[in-house]
Amino acid sequence: MFDTILIANRGEIACRVIRTARRLGIRTVAVYSDADATALHVAMADEAYHIGPAPARESYLKADAIMEAAARSGARAIHPGYGFLSENAEFAEACAKAGIVFIGPPTGAIRAMGSKSAAKGIMEKAGVPLVPGYHGERQDPEFLGEEAERIGFPLLIKASAGGGGKGMRVVRSAAEFPDFLASARREAGAAFGDDRVLLEKYLTKPRHVEIQVFADSHGNVVHLFERDCSIQRRHQKVLEEAPAPGMKQTLREKMGKAAVAAARAIGYVGAGTVEFLLDEDGSFYFMEMNTRLQVEHPVTEMITGQDLVEWQLRAAAGEPLPCGQKDLAIGGHAIEARIYAEDPARDFLPSIGLLAHMRTPAEGANVRIDTGVRQGDEVSIYYDPMVAKLIVWDTDRAGALRRLRKALADYQVVGVTTNIGFLGSVAAHPAFAAGDLDTGFIERHRADLFPDPRPASDRTLALASLDMLLRRTDEARRAAWASLDPYSPWHLTSGWRLNFDNHHHIYFLDAEEKVTVTVHYRPGGYLLDLPGGTLFVRGELDPAGDLLADLGGARVKSTVVRHGSTLTVMERGRSHTLAIHDPYAITGAEEGTGGRLTAPMPGKVVAVMVEPGEKVEKGRPLMVLEAMKMEHTITAPREGLVARLNFAVGSLVSEGAELLAMAGEEGG
């Protein structure tokens, strides 16, 4: 076994590999780009080397920089993770030349499976069933058109060098074929520098079922059963599980045997995955083989009790497989959900930004979280926006599913948009519970999985308002204790006001709609006027910052997170974000003091909404200041004229600086 390994990757998979290495007493070396200097994988490794700027091309894909880090650290082996250089035969060769073990298959196997077309040729010879189609060398459009007619429609054009669903086109008729062929070629050429394609019959309701295989350098090959990865968006997996729901033992054995034959056909060593399409009639067809560890490998680990990274390290060190086929058995059921910073409502567009708040479900025998980020980390434009993999296990599928729903409900992320709610909708869908899976699942259930955004409920508005009120009381109390006269009535936040009616308004923006909540101060709580009626609320903030609320007699626990000028209310697995239309609207205690026309803290002017000479009504937003990544709106304390603007957008202001002056009946 190796004393030291280098992990040529980042994020959750780098952390995942480090965890196993640590357990085995192996020293770990991380590499990092400019963007990852403080990343979790760097913190976890025993040693770390900077390898270049943020773009992957200039760092994680730079073979020479990684080899240099390996030489400097004395690492004897390199684990490539997945993605990046994991299926790069030249990199594997460079490792061999430098006398460093590449923790992966022999270069010949990587090359053989590198092209989907060539892989199909090999598999055909090995007797592995293929989807009817054309995967030959000829690429002239006329010939491919004839082949398309022969295969029939619908038909799928795939990039031979493809991956990640790129260069893929579904063609429904002969008339569409030429245009789709041309566009698939362009996309493949741009993405892979290789515009060759293959044609396949398009199965209309297939399942994606893949077999985990493992081989050592002594000629032993086993499979570790199947994973069902049918829940996909844009031909990419989002939920995976093992075993596949409804899988018959005879079919499992048949597919396992085919996968082992595939691995043997290319002299495989290490971890690999043979991907199949499983048709409704039980026929299965080889799609491709991935010559690396897969993202979804944890579900296999959970049902077999094996550590596949340990297996990889042992195989790479020349050891025989830890066990044979007959020693492997399926125990229970596991499901993985990929939590991404992306917006399901906007076609799963990646969302970048700060993970301002992150709270994860408790881990244990039933819940596992593989992640590479912590609260405060950034999801950047440079890398895959996956935040974490949430893996659950139980003795049966129903149990695993219940745990998945609960864990997703407990997963809190604020700062970037995530797919957590969407995953929760899939997990709660009756068709998913029934195991009625195929690759068209998300499309078919679109109406259920992408509900129209609903306005904030009274309950959400009540929780948001109560949280703001309690926090303001806390702040005021702290400020009072810090001041010279803690008992001054001017510090009171009970709405007490000389000759004033004791109520305030809180203005929210829900999507684009302005919503007003009126707060009446009552002994021990607040009476809220909400869109749907009035509600008496009270509560407290617990030490973790959670809101323990009493909403008209119902005790409710929720988390309300303020980030910038937004409030995210999380309760019962649902999350709703509101913008605070005017954060100072409830600071009534300051009224009559000339208003907050000074900067409450040092910051930067990010918006100016008025012009000198403009007449403004009370409460009108005048300027927005950004400080500590939060936005603060400066509003008009009363009706009047804007006399002077002292700063423009982009100006930096110090605390207490006069931002603008107002003229009016009370004077500037």
Ligand code: ADP
């Ligand atoms: P990539 O390597 O780009 O991810 P794959 O060949 O692995 O592409 O296919 C990705 C997904 O596309 C599959 O999981 C499946 O959902 C769908 N797919 C691929 N081939 C077919 C086919 N012949 N018929 C129907 N769906 C297919």
